Amino acid sequence: MTVEKNPQSADANSTRYWRENVKLLGLLLSVWFAVSFGAGILFVDVLNKIEIGGFKLGFWFAQQGSIVAFVILIFVYTARMHVLEKRFGVSDE
Amino acid sequence: MDTQTLTYIFVGLSFALYIGIAVWSRAGSTSEFYVAGGHVHPIANGMATAADWMSAASFISMAGIIAFSGYDASVYLMGWTGGYVLLALLLAPYLRKFGQFTVPDFIGERYYSKTARVVAVICLIIISFTYIAGQMRGVGVVFSRFLELPIEWGVVIGMGIVFFYAVLGGMKGITYTQVAQYCVLIFAYLVPAVFISILMTGNPVPQLGLGSDVVGSDISVLARLDGALVDLGFTAFTEASKSTADIFAITLALMVGTAGLPHVIVRFFTVPKVSDARRSAGYALVFIALLYTTAPAVGAFARLNFIGSVHEKPYAEAPDWVKTWEGIGLIAWMDKNGDGVIQYGPGAPFDGRASYTDDMGVNGERLLANTPTDNANEILVDRDIMVLANPEIAGLPPWVIALVAAGGVAAALSTAAGLLLVISSSISHDLLKKTFRPQITEKTELLAARGAAAAAIVVAGYLGINPPGFVAQVVALAFGLAACSLFPAILMGVFFKDINREGAIAGMVAGLVFTLGYIVYFKSPWFGATNTADHWLFGISPEGIGAIGMAVNFVVAGLVARFTAKTPLAVRQMVDAIRIPAGAATPTSTH
Structure with a gap:
């Protein structure tokens, strides 16, 4: 056993924290899927009919927009988890 | 001064910098050698991860691929960045909390099995060597083009430099060298991109220049490029020529493969806290995105x-x-x-x-x-x-060309060093200390780690000088294998407590055999298979098959786990502890 046993590991608080985390993950990963596989691949032809700032929208998502969205997603997750960990008292800070 | 003299000066100065950093940050313990003592600041780790990640292929080849395949190249742009979302959300924080040195460490402990650890080590070594041969070659190519040295000399010089700072400094030396290498490579990439964007569109931001109007006209760069290509009989730059299913599968395999690459994952073992692992993945992606969002502009300008x-x-x-x-x-x-x-x-x-x-x-x-x-x-x-x-095409001054050469060398060296480190630590730590010779002291283990790093450099150099034709064709292999083996094993290890030893091993082996078999069948000359869409499974090319391999892994692991002994209680408690950030310890070798 290399990881210290956490006395409160299996208690209700931890379980609720984990459920909230998984819910948040589901939400953020849906956005992850929508901007890349959705806008950049599956619906690219439809979105390409719209043109903004010299870019066909589908093409823009595939080569620029999805990458920007990925960065935002990670920082949103970091911020939300910070709040969640404080709320459940499981923060390491 | 001519371009060549300037190139010697720029490359020479960057080497002096790397060596200086290596001497300053020598590793004194296995913890420093494997994970830089776990004290790296998240921003520094983000930069190091970005340099580790962006290889000769990202720096030299990607814009060229975009230039000549347009929209189809989106698979690389999305695939090689989207993986960081998976890494930050699903893997990095938990592996940091687990608090050990290597990826096989996690797989071995979570699945309470030396066999699982050894399977993971085998995956890791195949993935890393496939990848590293290309890096050494990249160093050789840059040397031969800009300094007019034979490719072999370039490889040997590159080996010497990496030898010095990887063997001496371990993860600690590599991390701080990579921070410097990131700065060199991003500056070298952006300077010409900004110049060219100004020349072509008057907009100094290449990302915006891509959609701006060409100077002296009211047609945007992309529209003009689409028009020029269609006139010549090509597919338009912004249109797909691959099938949607194939683009989908390749993107998924590259994303998941990115998240499963051991030399990337191990970077998140080096930060002090669980929250730092998440933040650090975010910074890494910012630094990567800087180059990746510029590349489409560079590619489009270059083609036009x-x-x-x-x-x-x-x-x-x-x-x-x-x-x-x-x-x-x-x-x-x-x-x-x-x-x-x-x-x-x-x-x-x-x-x-x-x-x-x-x-x-x-x-x-x-x-x-x-x-x-x-x-x-x-x-x-x-x-x-x-x-x-x-x-040269844009008529920029010689110092910009010299800078690009130094940037290409930095990109190749930083990735090679990161790969060498995971190879050496998997040998000295996972095979020697944890599997075959547990009685060795920390001092012996450190010596073994340095020896393994040195041996790995020699093998990598040999592969760089004599690249087997097969390896060059199977860059897909590294990503496919990471996607079908390591990524699912780690993910299930954190999120599904019911996946047991038998399930995980069966899943990794099934995913690996399926993916490797498919790639070898279509890519090697041995079977004489025709590598075209009509013959592929579901129309998915060997580049994208890792996505299916991952699904195979999940299904096999789930089924086997259902019909075999349950995961032991102690392991379930370990998973519970990994899920909670509180109580993360700095990795030490005295557990």
């Missing part, structure tokens, strides 16, 4: 410039760079219709690789021995030259 400077131009009046790269053998022109004018179009201008005769044609071009094809295209261009030739 290329068409403008060669199509329907008499060879005698072609710009100097055409002749320079023709001299090195990366551009070839065959005057098929004998009019002395270069025509550019879709399709190969002649059969096979360019094979030059020693004679010159009437226009002064190098004559070719190849059989011409019956299309109108007369010019062959190696897409790897786009980033390297871009400063």
